[in-house]
Amino acid sequence: MTSRSIQKIQHYTINAKTLMICPDVDPHQCLIYEGEDLYLCESTSFNIVDQSCMSRGTTLDGRRQAVKSILENKHKPPIPIDTEKGLIFMPTKIMRDVECAWISYNHLHKVDAHPSDPSISNITFANGLTYEAIVSKKQLTKQIVMAGHVFGHFKKGSFLG
Template sequence: MRGRQEGTKGVCGITHKSPIAIDPHSGMFFFPTTSPNNPTCAWIAHSHIARIHPLDKGRTVIEFKTGQEIIVAVSHGSMMNQIQRTAQFRYKLTERLHYKRNSDHEQVAEPFI
């Protein structure tokens, strides 16, 4: 996990409550609800979220694409921030991987003279 967190830091500078890429090629990105050191921390799959809405002060309902819902003891603003940071990380990492993949294929060796 530390290696994934360091990767996130290198890609977009996020250092606290860092989202991580489990498998970027299949879109598996997760983010923590609180500090990963907190025993109540849950990891949420970014692509499985349908919507979130505030429940009350300090709690948020996360609705998944399956229709299931969970309540987390995290403010709506903090959850929105985590979702947006994960989206930014996904975009930047995907662009980096796409660029690397294309540049690897476009390299042509110089002919011998």
């Protein structure tokens, strides 16, 4: 990660520039990477994802249930925050786990296995930002495939008319 100045905020809504939401040392806060900006939010990553869904007229649980009906694999399902804009976020752990990071499917560029620890993935985003996620490359690759399936499910109507 590069050194960035942190802006403190109380609330946040996921948008097209959001790269990831990850835990902070304080379990009641999280760090948000948005483009070149870094925010420290006085909310959990779970609450930010839930509130971002609610601001679009649904709930995180509603999105989770919709994804479960699309996918056969129901473990750590990707969540479509905004189906019109194709904003899909993938949890690295069980959603309510305070150590869960949420990764934007749309901004992901590359995932590599950590050279010395197979339980860690090195994530590179399209803007060059890198992040070490506590999730294996194999598991994150499954998440990416599921997110692609969900993305295709919700976007196919816009291509077919």
